[in-house]
Amino acid sequence: MTPTRQEAEKLLYEYTESESLRQHGHQVEVVMEHFAKLNNEDPDFWGTVGLLHDLDYEKYPDQHCIKVREILEERDYPEEMIHAIQSHGYGMCCDVKPESKMEKILYTIDELTGIINAACLLRPSKSVLDLKLKSLKKKYKDKKFAGGCDREIIENGLSQLDYDKDELMQLTIDGLQAQAERAGLKGNIDQDV
Ligand SMILES: [Fe+2]
Ligand SMILES: [Fe+2]
Numbered sequence: 001m002t003p004t005r006q007e008a009e010k011l012l013y014e015y016t017e018s019e020s021l022r023q024h025g026h027q028v029e030v031v032m033e034h035f036a037k038l039n040n041e042d043p044d045f046w047g048t049v050g051l052l053h054d055l056d057y058e059k060y061p062d063q064h065c066i067k068v069r070e071i072l073e074e075r076d077y078p079e080e081m082i083h084a085i086q087s088h089g090y091g092m093c094c095d096v097k098p099e100s101k102m103e104k105i106l107y108t109i110d111e112l113t114g115i116i117n118a119a120c121l122l123r124p125s126k127s128v129l130d131l132k133l134k135s136l137k138k139k140y141k142d143k144k145f146a147g148g149c150d151r152e153i154i155e156n157g158l159s160q161l162d163y164d165k166d167e168l169m170q171l172t173i174d175g176l177q178a179q180a181e182r183a184g185l186k187g188n189i190d191q192d193v
Helices: 005-015 019-038 043-052 067-074 079-087 103-122 133-141 151-158 165-178
Strands: none
Touching: 005 019, 005 043, 019 043, 019 103, 019 165, 043 079, 043 103, 067 079, 079 103, 103 133, 103 151, 103 165, 133 165
16 A cells, blocks of 8 residues: 555654654655656655655665565555665666656656755755755766765666756755755755745
C-alpha cells in the first residue's frame, strides 16, 4: 500500500538519526513535489519517493539502494516506489536503471540538491530564499565546491531529460524556495523574497 507522508517520515526517522541526512530527505522531497506538479503527476507519491530515497544509507552504507528493497517490501510499499528509490543509485551502488520521468528527475536532482544546500549554508542568510541561479552556476562550475556532489551524474541525468541545465537548476531552486521551512533552508530570512 502507498504510505501516507506521516508514515513515510516516521520510517525515515526510524532508520536515520543524522539530522543532515533527514534534512537531505526533506529537500529531495520538496523538489520532487515541485517537479510532480509541473508534470501533472502526484506530488505526494513523488515527494515520498524523494523523502525515502536514502532510507538505507545510514544503517547500511555498503548496501545502499539494495537493502531498501527488503525494508520496503516487508511493509508492502508499492513496487513503483521501490524501483524508483533504488534507481537513484544507478551506476554507483546498484544496476536498477532510471526509466520513468520521476526516476530520471530523482537521479538528476539528488546531487544538485546537495550542491544547493552547501551553497545556502555559506550565505550570510543561510537561506535558499535569496539564492540566485547565477550564484548557483558559479558554485556548480567550481568542481572543488561541494566536491562530493558528482556533477557527472547530474549531466548524465540531464541528457535523459527535456530540461536544459539552467532550467533544471532554476526549477530545483524554486522547489526549495516554495517549501524553504520544510527543507530547513529558510535561514534567517523571515519573509519570502
Ligand atoms: Fe543515495
Ligand atoms: Fe541523496
